[in-house]
Amino acid sequence: MDRIRIVGGNTLNGSIPISGAKNAALPLMIAGLLTDEKLVLENVPRLADVSLLQRILGNHGIDITVAGKRRGDDAYAGQTLEIDARVIVDTTAPYELVSKMRASFWVIGPLLARMGEAKVSLPGGCAIGTRPVDLHIAALEALGTEIEIDGGYVLARAPKGLKGGRIVFPKVTVGATHTALMAASLADGETTIENAACEPEIVDVADCINAMGGRIEGAGTPTIRIVGVPRLRGARHSVLPDRIETGTYAMAVAMTGGDVLLSGARADLLDSALDTLREAGAEITVSNEGLRVRRNGAGLAPVEVTTAPFPGFPTDLQAQLMALTTMASGTSRITETIFENRFMHVQELARLGAHIQLDGETATIEGVERLKGAPVMATDLRASVSLVIGALAAEGESMIHRVYHLDRGFERLEEKLSACGAEIERIAG
Numbered sequence: 001m002d003r004i005r006i007v008g009g010n011t012l013n014g015s016i017p018i019s020g021a022k023n024a025a026l027p028l029m030i031a032g033l034l035t036d037e038k039l040v041l042e043n044v045p046r047l048a049d050v051s052l053l054q055r056i057l058g059n060h061g062i063d064i065t066v067a068g069k070r071r072g073d074d075a076y077a078g079q080t081l082e083i084d085a086r087v088i089v090d091t092t093a094p095y096e097l098v099s100k101m102r103a104s105f106w107v108i109g110p111l112l113a114r115m116g117e118a119k120v121s122l123p124g125g126c127a128i129g130t131r132p133v134d135l136h137i138a139a140l141e142a143l144g145t146e147i148e149i150d151g152g153y154v155l156a157r158a159p160k161g162l163k164g165g166r167i168v169f170p171k172v173t174v175g176a177t178h179t180a181l182m183a184a185s186l187a188d189g190e191t192t193i194e195n196a197a198c199e200p201e202i203v204d205v206a207d208c209i210n211a212m213g214g215r216i217e218g219a220g221t222p223t224i225r226i227v228g229v230p231r232l233r234g235a236r237h238s239v240l241p242d243r244i245e246t247g248t249y250a251m252a253v254a255m256t257g258g259d260v261l262l263s264g265a266r267a268d269l270l271d272s273a274l275d276t277l278r279e280a281g282a283e284i285t286v287s288n289e290g291l292r293v294r295r296n297g298a299g300l301a302p303v304e305v306t307t308a309p310f311p312g313f314p315t316d317l318q319a320q321l322m323a324l325t326t327m328a329s330g331t332s333r334i335t336e337t338i339f340e341n342r343f344m345h346v347q348e349l350a351r352l353g354a355h356i357q358l359d360g361e362t363a364t365i366e367g368v369e370r371l372k373g374a375p376v377m378a379t380d381l382r383a384s385v386s387l388v389i390g391a392l393a394a395e396g397e398s399m400i401h402r403v404y405h406l407d408r409g410f411e412r413l414e415e416k417l418s419a420c421g422a423e424i425e426r427i428a429g
């Protein structure tokens with residue numbers, strides 16, 4: 001298993017290209033199931049989760065080709081995927097595949113909408129809480145689906161096709177909003193989704209479905225209206241930049257000090273996190289090229305943050321923010337409201353010398369003057385990158401084990417950071 005070795009203490013200076021968003025690329029690839037024509041996706045990040053979803057979609061009979069490099073492409077240009085779901089040969093998503101990546105459960109919406117049936121494995125347990133799929137199921141039932149749960153599988157049937165309906169989510173869920181949006185796009189009649197997730201990735205998927213001939217209004221607000229169409233056609237769509245990758249590198253620069261341009265980043269996708277970073281002492285300027293993050297000399301101020309659905313502070317940046325606060329001059333408080341049990345980085349940050357106390361869903365972090373390098377273990381995607389941030393600022397060497405978690409969501413992390421002066425290398429095997 002690969003490890004990452006970091007010798008901390010260097011400031012970061014230069015430019016980091018921001019990749020396409022993982023959390024948009026995955027549902028966009030799944031949206032390719034909605035049409036028998038070609039969906040071309042540009043700016044798709046090169047990530048383990050994307051490759052895994054390619055395999056999963058292949059199992060349904062979907063051909064996905066990756067376009068070759070074009071003249072003038074820079075080294076970090078995203079991939080272009082051509083998704084061809086002309087023939088869906090299998091409407092079953094087996095446990096062996098769904099258990100490897102929760103988001104693959106989302107094939108249930110388009111499979112059902114196009115084929116009138118789907119058999120999708122329940123995703124099973126997950127390192128960051130129980131993460132049920134009850135709200136996906138309730139949304140599909142509201143569109144006239146018959147659901148049976150048997151042997152760990154959700155059997156969904158709509159033999160006469162899906163019918164538009166009213167979906168009211170009792171809590172905000174990104175995944176079930178994707179499911180509802182995709183299924184309703186091919187349903188007969190009009191659907192309203194209330195208390196829908198407003199995340200930018202939902203807007204990106206809605207824009208893509210509209211380019212395919214869909215009729216979705218209100219994506220990005222809590223009420224989405226969808227008029228179903230009998231069929232969707234092919235389209236070309238470019239994946240929006242990754243706001244979580246952006247926020248992660250912004251925090252890394254705030255942590256180590258330095259001056260970095262996050263090229264291609266969009267400030268409007270992470271207002272709340274940028275406010276927090278400014279409060280902590282980072283200087284952030286927005287230009288046509290992206291976001292520039294600087295911190296020179298002065299120490300970090302403590303912050304109080306509660307995670308919330310968009311436009312609130314994202315749960316996917318909580319661990320990274322916690323790494324940052326470990327060296328603030330004072331006491332910070334971070335409350336996690338989206339996922340229970342999303343504090344696995346706490347023990348590992350403590351190995352670097354952080355002082356963190358957990359009380360239910362709130363972590364209290366007493367800033368320390370210095371962190372010290374240590375061997376640490378990556379436990380999930382966002383937790384692992386918080387260890388990278390901690391290690392970049394710690395004195396001496398850290399070794400991060402189980403970095404396959406990082407490869408799921410961060411494209412060429414060590415290359416991007418070492419180009420800015422970090423001492424970081426991957427050790428294979």
Ligand code: UD1
Nearest residue numbers: 023103131132133134135136172173174175176316338339
């Ligand atoms: C997506 C993101 C993930 C992010 C999360 C919250 C992707 C691929 N993943 O995950 O990175 O951390 O949004 O922004 O885009 N819930 C239910 N029943 C359901 C579905 C969800 O109770 O049927 C609960 C979850 O347990 C959680 C909350 O709703 O407490 C939010 O989860 P959700 O927004 O659905 O997260 P994901 O879509 O899985």
